[in-house]
Amino acid sequence: MYKCLNCGKEVEVDLKTSKKVICPFCGYRIIKKIRPVVLKKVHAR
Template identity: 65%
Template sequence: MERKDYGYKCLNCGKPVEIDLQKAKKIICPYCGYRILEKRRPSIGRKVKAK
């Protein structure tokens, strides 16, 4: 199972926003319309299976 790494965080309202850059032409927060989003670290949610 792969996890998408389109995670952004709105710098205005602080909500997590998922944006598919191939579909979306503009990066904009869908909640408040703010246009400055911070890219979250892709390491979040990564799990490593122990053998």
């Protein structure tokens, strides 16, 4: 997941298919990569 630094909306970008990362909402070119929330697996004994 990526987040636009201009409008702050989450943008899904496939870097494999498209090299240019542009926000589809505002056309901003600077998009920050954000990490999804990772759930930790806890093994309870």
